[in-house]
Amino acid sequence: MAAGMNTSSVHVCKYLLPQNKERTVYDGFIESLGQEFHLRVELPVNKDLKFSRIHCDAKLATILRGSLPIIRTRLQQCQQLSAFLEELRSLVDSAVRTNKMFESLSTAPALYGKLINEISIVKWDRVVDIDECFQKVKLQTIDSSAREHYISVHISSQYPNEAPECSTDLPSEFSLQWNSKMSLVDVLQQFDKAVERHQTFWNVLDEIDKSTWVLEPEKPCRKDAARRIALGNNASIQIVVNPLHPTQLPECRFLGADQTIKPLRDNMNRSLQMWDSSKSVLSNLQELMNITFPSPISSKKEDFCSECSICYLYRLDGAIPDKVCKFPACNKAFHQICLYEWLRSLPTSNQSLSKYGFKNIYGECPYCSQPITVRQEDK
Template sequence: MHRLNEVCPLLVPQDSRRKRFCGFISVGGVEFRIRIELSPEDTNSLKNTRIDCEWRLAHLLRGSQEIIQKKLELCSNLASFLQEFKSLIEPLVSSRREFQKTTDMSFHAHLAGEINKIGWDRVKSVDASFSSIQLKAWDSRQRLHVLTVKIPKQYPAVALSCLADLPLAFEPHIPEDKDSYLSNLYSEFEYSLAQYEDFWDLFDELDEKTWIIEPEHRNRSSTMRRIAIGTNSSVQIDVDPINPRGIPECRFLGPDHVVSQVRQRMGETLELWNAQLSLFTNLQTLMGIDFPSPQVTNKEDFSMDCGICYAYRLDGKTPDKVCDNSRCGRFYHQACLYEWLRGLATCRQSFGTLFGECPYCEQPITIKMLG
């Protein structure tokens, strides 16, 4: 693989098996976009390799298909074929007037040099135009993290922009030496991962030992967990990623007669919070309960469908408004209940709150007006 980088440093593997490559081949100062796909069955032969070229290169190579196929059959590896391929293209480029002027290669050459510093094994993906690249990094727990970098054509004169799956905004320092901006960016990303490791450790324990109702698709940037604490009841916690062992913000969801005792007990025992213990242990201790375990219960036992639309998720949201009648306890989406109450002739409004009756038990129920 090292020799392939030397022959075509701008050709990037697109899969872990290194069967698909995409990028640029540079010949005579001209860069051509190219895509190569090796046959997954032929491990020792290139004869069934597929090569897709941009229109300029395809135009140059008209009538050369048999020669290319012969070179594929004779070459033992991709690097040696690409060397032969470039030798075939070079006289074609030099003989054409439109390629007499050398294309400015500073952008791609500079970018390839910076990626070499980081390591091509850290590249997860790169688009064909080199305008976006995804870099991989691992924290000390071997959790994979991805940094997406947007690369302007004016780079390095114009700074990069990036997106990282972190709980707080990633705002890297812009170095004075812009020639190493990408490698410095990656180093700062690795440093940021170390800052959040305790936060992720605490959330990983919650994810493993409790039923997480929300978010449905968890990622490393989320600072919220809604945890099932019983049938029709849950607690939503919001954790400070800078101080993950501090007391989180807690919001109890469920019938008041169910959650009021847990809420009251937690309020009375806050002084027992021990920052040396995990979120999981502290929450169970202060609430005086054992969280339902995924090892012995089913998530469906705690995932209540909306009593109006009969669905669990609506626009990504779960039912979190409940009737406080102990004989009812129906759950509703905020939006569903809001529209239902608005349609009642008996509904009344006061100070941003709608007052009406539960669709099932007809006992009083209220909801904040939606903005």
Template sequence: MEDLLVTENPLLLPLNKEKTAYDGFLCVQDRDFRIRVLLPSDLQLKRARLHCCWQLRHLLREYELIVRQRLQQSAQLSTFLLELKTIVEVCMKSRAGSFAIPPPQYYSQLISEMETLGWDKIIFLDTNIQTLKLKAEDSSGRQHTLSIKLKSKQIKYSQYWLTEEDHVTGSTQNQENIRVSQHPAEAPECSADLPVPLNLTWTPQSSLELLHSQFLLLLESLAEFWDVLDEIDQKTWILEPEKPSRSDTVRRVAIGSNVSIRVEVDPRHPKMLPECCLLGAEHGTLTPVSSPTFRMFWKLNSRHQPPTKNLVSALSVASVTHIGLGPPSQIKCAMTPAVASPSTRPASMSGSECYPPAGRASA
């Protein structure tokens, strides 16, 4: 049995003449895991103690009961180590490409940052604590989400020995590639549904609370832009996009039968003259609206008139009213305040709301 132990585990060596303590490495699929086995004086495995590196402990965390059972039932150390190798192989196959656990200091700092930020602002947190989603609300009550992905990189890392008290002592003899979190040394990847680039500043002294504060300031700078688009959405018949997101800057608005206008609002200057193009059979594909009269009306009314009314005035239209919320007999034409019949209401060109072509709406 002793020869079999040496043959199958050449890197596991006895520490004393009595052979009650073994220290070394367990080799499984070209990987070496640091282990130590302590046996009682009678060499009975029932009272043996097994210590291992944190990588092996991480792999076996769901198989601890099985390992304990095999340790209790095995007659020889060589038999137990052979079964242990089989269990480790199964774990490695089922956890191929798994994420390495960061050190405890990483979690301590991150949890401290989340507590300072407030748990009520965290709406998502993955199991590896690498991806977070924070909620934010602007001054108008609109809800927004900031997605944060903490950076990590692959490095050469020594396997570490963990004693019973989880005391760590370095061993540089056995190294492997693992991914280590770089928070807060490197800036995380941030994303949000915004019409402008998300540029947040970060230093090694920054925190999640600082990111959230910068995000709130950016939301407030865009509040007027969203106010303009919300008003357009509420008071006009939007053909495209069917489900606008907060990053969309364009609306296609129905203004007559088979006629619509494409309006693109500048997020940084929402009250300035938007880019407008008429769409319809008589206008081909796109007809820019850029006459001096149009620009003059917009400039004169932009300070004291809501965007929808200003657009109506610039186009010399009486009013823009919500279309499609009532029966056909009460649907108002987008170009006139007169009640429109089903034959004069605008035709949707979005694909999901199609009406048959009809004559032009009366001006």
């Protein structure tokens, strides 16, 4: 490396620090894919000395194998230490990946044999998918109500000494109990038990999905505990069912025009003590609000999916029009963000800060000119 070389930006390796005032010796660590390796770089003391040195620990030297002569040559040629360290880190990353691949291949035959044997015990008809490296296996179980459920098992090269990572369609966390003597059979048995514990939860939501117009989510998954149910034109209720106590009163939030939802909210608040856990959640909600939910048998979903009266879209960045003009003769629906931007553009609109720190913007409805407001937090 030429004398006078720039060492001002050795941020590439944050654990490589100068060891003298002249900044000719650096010592510390280089990080690569979660591993740390000891590294020492010695630079020329003055312009008459052209020779630079690099030292690394035995583990890094083994991984780099025949690349060290090339690395030393590049150190001599580079004018900036930071540029050399960038090249070195890229080379180390590549070498570490290659080394991990060889380590995986060396253990693969034994691991493949073990997994094939375990899958044969589980039964192949329960295998939905398996990748070519046998690192991810997707398994299926069918519950007592003929519903399908899936668990994806991610297997490392240290299996079974290292527990597999599991992702499921359960509405609550799946905690795998594991020791090195266990297998995929044990994973599936624990998953089956967890599925059975949630039968009542899925029964509750299946009844709601079948008997009401669910506005959100559009395509519910088995892990989804929330439903936004149509109550009428521009009015809905969002409920969140507790997966552990599915027959209890769910969290409820009314959305829509005040003149429509206020009587329903008042009815519910007056009747909360009437909740009967022996009845279905759907029946309880209807009795508390003193209504019957619009049914797919007698109505169309389009009747409850009014587009935004400003942007003329129903869904905008995942949001639906849930801000409604309170004037009954108007009753237009808007996205929160659309109404906020509309009111902000009006010279006659005003803003105020509530006692809770929220900014409210006041103005006129774009259609009927009646007073309307939206909170800045909702934009």
